[in-house]
Amino acid sequence: MSFKKRLTSNGFYALIGATILFLLFTQSILGTVGFLLIFGIPLFCMNPLPAYATTGDKIGKYAYLAICTIIFIFLILPILIIIPLSFNAEPYFTFTDGMLSLDPDAYSFRWYADIVRFGMTSPDGGPNWWSDMWNNATWIRATRNSFFIAICATLLATFLGTLAALGLSRPEMPFRAQITSLLISPMIVPLVITATGMFFFFAQKDIFPFFPESLVNTYTGIVLAHAILGVPFVIITVTATLSGFDRSLIRASQGMGANGWTTFYKVIMPLILPGMISGALFAFITSLDEVVAVIFLADVDQRTIPRQMFSGLREQISPTILAVATILVLISIGLLTALELLRRRSERLRGLSPG
C-alpha cells in the first residue's frame, strides 16, 4: 500500500480520532505521543490482509503488531531515554517538572562539563588547565586507559584470531571441532571465573621468564585478559567470512604463478578484510565494555570508563554517568554504522544480493 493510500485509510482516521480523544481526556502531550506510538505504528505497518482473512485474523494481526511495537519500544527506550536525562540541570536521575514542560532552564550541559572537570586540581582555570585536565580529570584518564587497552587488546586478538581462523577454515584442519570449542570458550566461561583465574595466575611473580614482576595492576595484564575475551568474536566473524570464500580462487592464483604471500595479500586478504575489520570492531567494543576483568586485575591507575561507571553507580550516582553513557551510545551508533557498511561491502564482494 502506498504512503498516500495509508494516510487516507479508515484505520488512519480512526487513529487520529482516538488520539484526539486521548489528548482531551488526559491533557498530556507525553502520554499522547506514547499512545500514538503504541497504536499508530502497528496500524501503519499493517498490510492489507488477503481476502479470506476473517475479522478474527485482522484483530489477531493488529494485536500481534501492537505487541511487536511494545517490544521494540522496550528494546530501544531505555537507551534513548538517557540522552535527554543527561541534560538535566538537577542532580537527579529522573525528569524534573521543568524538563517535562520543556523549560530551557531545566536543561544544562553541566554534567558534560563535569566529565572534564571532575578530579582536576583547579577546574576553574589555572595556568596549566589543559595539562591538568589531561593528567588529573578522572573521566579523561579513564578514557585514555580504555582506549589504550582496547586498541592493544584488539590488535593482539585480531592478529592471532585471524591466523587461527585461516587455519580452522582449511578443509584439512585436524581436530577442528575441539580446537574451535576451546577458542570460543572465553565467551562462554563466566567472566568472574576467568577474572579470578587470571587474578591468581598473574599475581605470581616469575610466571613468564621475560617478565619478572607480577602482572596484576599492570596494563599488560589487562590487555592480555581483554585479548583473550576478544578472540572468540574475531574467530566467529572471520570464519563466517571464510565460509563463503571460494577456495578455487587460491588455486587460480597459484596456477598463474603467484607464491604464497602474493596469494595471501592480493587474493585472500582483500576478500576477508571486511570480516577481519568487523571482528576487530567486536573485539574493540568487548574490551571497551569489559569491567569484570578490570575490577579484578586493575588498580586505580588503570581504571577504565566502565570501571569508573561501575563504582559511580555503586557509590555516588550522579547524572555525569548519564552524560558518559550518552557519549558511549553515540560511539556505539558509529560502530554499528561502520559494521553495517562493512557487511554490505562484504556481500557485494562475495556477489550476494545487496541488503
Next chain:
Amino acid sequence: MSDTALPNTNIAQPDRPLVTADGIPLKQKLARTTRTMKLRALLLTLPLVFFVFVAFVIPIGQMLHRAVHNPTVSEVAPNFAEAIQDWDADSGELPSEQIFEIFVQDLVTARQNREVGKTVGNLATRINYEIPGSRSLFTSTARKAGRIEQGPYKEALLEIDEDWGDIHLWRTLQRASNNYTLAFMLAAVDMQYDKDGDIVQANELYRIYIPILLKTIGLSALITFLCFLIAYPVSYLLSTLPLRTSNLLMILVLLPFWTSLLVRTSAWIAMLQTEGIINDIMVFLGVIGDDGRIQMIYNQTGTVISMVHILLPFMILPLYSVMKTIPPSYMRAARSMGATQTYAFFRVYFPQTTPGIAAGTLLVFILAIGYYITPALVGGSDGIFISNLIADHIKKTLNWSLGSALAAILLVVVMTLYWLYNRLVGVDKLKFG
C-alpha cells in the same frame, strides 16, 4: 588416466604401485602431502591455541586446584603438620605430649614470622573456616605460648584454654595439615565434617550456597523463558518483512547489543528506581498513588527486567537466522488445506524453528547463569547470583579456597551446558548480526 599420451610410469600396472613423477609411490606421497597440509593448518592455529592455553586454560586450572589445595597449616607450622599425621584420631585420646611440644614450638616460631601467608593469623583463619569461633583461641594462645618455658606442654596449653582438650579441634588440625582438603568443596555444597570426621549436611541456618545456586539457576531459567517469549514474535516479524524494512528494524535490536552493558544497566536504574520514569508514569496515570511507588530495583525484579533486556539480542539473532530460512509458502499450503491460523502455526511453523530455539535458549541461559555486573548493580541483597558470592570471597572476605570451590561448581554447570550446545547446535553456528 587410460590415455596413452601420458608417460607410462604414471599408469597403474598390476605388478607396480602407482608412482608420482619422482618415483615415490602415490599413496605415500599423498599421505605425506596431506600430513604437511594438516600440519600447516594446525600451525596457523598454534599461536592462538598457545596464547589461550597460557593466559586462560592454565589460570583457570590453577584456580580449580586451589579449591582442593590449601597448604596453610603446613606452611605456618611445618613440623607440627608432619608430626600430627602419626596421631590416631579415632583413639579418643588427645595427641601425645611430643606433638603438643612441637605445636607450641611452631606457634612461637610462627608468631615471630611476619611473612604474608605464614602467620598465626593465617592458621587461625584457616581453622576458623571449619570450626567457627576458634580464631581467638589460636591468636590468644600464640600470644601466651611464648611464656611456656618447659613441659608438660599438654597441661600448659590446657591451662591457657581448656578448648585445647577438644578432640574435634585436633582432628580438624590433623585434616587441615594435609595440603589437599575437601573441606572447601564440601562447604561450597553446604556440607561439612562433623565431630567424628564424617561428612554431613551443614546446619540448616548455614546452608547458603546451594540455595543461591538454585536461585541463580531458577532466575536464569525465568530470564531465558521471558527472552524467548519476547524474542519469538519480534524475530518472526523481522523474518517476514521485506528486507529493507527488516534491516531498519534490525537496528533497534542491534543498537542495544552494541551499547555498553554499563550504559544499559544505568538506563534501567533511571527507569526503575522508586523516583524513576516508570513509577512517575504510573503515578501520573493514576495506577498507583504517590505514596505507593513500587520498589522495582535493588531486588529480583530489577535483575530480571534488566537482564532480559540485556540478553534479548542473543535470543533474537539465532531465532531470526533460522526463521529466515523457512519458506512462507509452507504456512500458505497449510492454510489452503484447511488448517486454521493457530493450527498451522503450531503444526507447521513452530517445529521448524526448534533449532533456533535451542540455540537461543541455551546461549541466553549460559550467559545468564554466570552474570555478575547487572546483579551486583541492581540486584540489591536478594537479586544476587552465585557469581557475586564468588567475587565477594575473592575480593572481600579473602577466603580464596571457598571462592575457587564455588567457581568450580559454576564452571561444571556452564561446561555441561556448553557441551550440550556443541552437541545440539554446534559451536560453528554462532553468529552475530
